[in-house]
Amino acid sequence: MISAYYEGFIDRFIMRFNDILMALPSILLAIVVIAILGPGLMNAIWAVSIISLPAMIRISRSAVLNEKSKDYIQVAKALGASDARIINKKVILIPKIAFLCRNSFCVFVITSSLLVLG
Numbered sequence: 006m007i008s009a010y011y012e013g014f015i016d017r018f019i020m021r022f023n024d025i026l027m028a029l030p031s032i033l034l035a036i037v038v039i040a041i042l043g044p045g046l047m048n049a050i051w052a053v054s055i056i057s058l059p060a061m062i063r064i065s066r067s068a069v070l071n072e073k074s075k076d077y078i079q080v081a082k083a084l085g086a087s088d089a090r091i092i093n094k095k096v097i098l099i100p101k102i103a104f105l106c107r108n109s110f111c112v113f114v115i116t117s118s119l120l121v122l123g
Contacts, residue, residue: 012070023059026059027059027063032056034055039052073096078096
């Protein structure tokens with residue numbers, strides 16, 4: 006989220022790496038992770054966490070870029086708020102809410118299908 010706020014070389018590098026991860030089939034990647042880690046509920050949770058990471062990165066970045074352009078962020082900067090305060094108090098909450106609303110159902114479905122397979 007910090008790289009999205011500053012929009013530099015690191016942000017572009019993270020997003021290109023994220024594009025590579027999103028090009029891979031997620032259920033196949035989860036099966037490979039479970040094959041490496043072994044069967045079990047905890048390993049299935051780790052696999053689902055790893056495959057949902059690219060979506061979380063993309064949603065977080067878009068939410069941060071959207072919030073960064075809002076007027077109240079510009080007002081906070083004009084009033085002298087530091088970037089760290091703006092990120093912690095204003096920007097960081099929105100991506101978490103967006104990701105939880107979008108991805109909670111998908112996580113349950115993928116975890117249950119991996120437990121049936123393993």
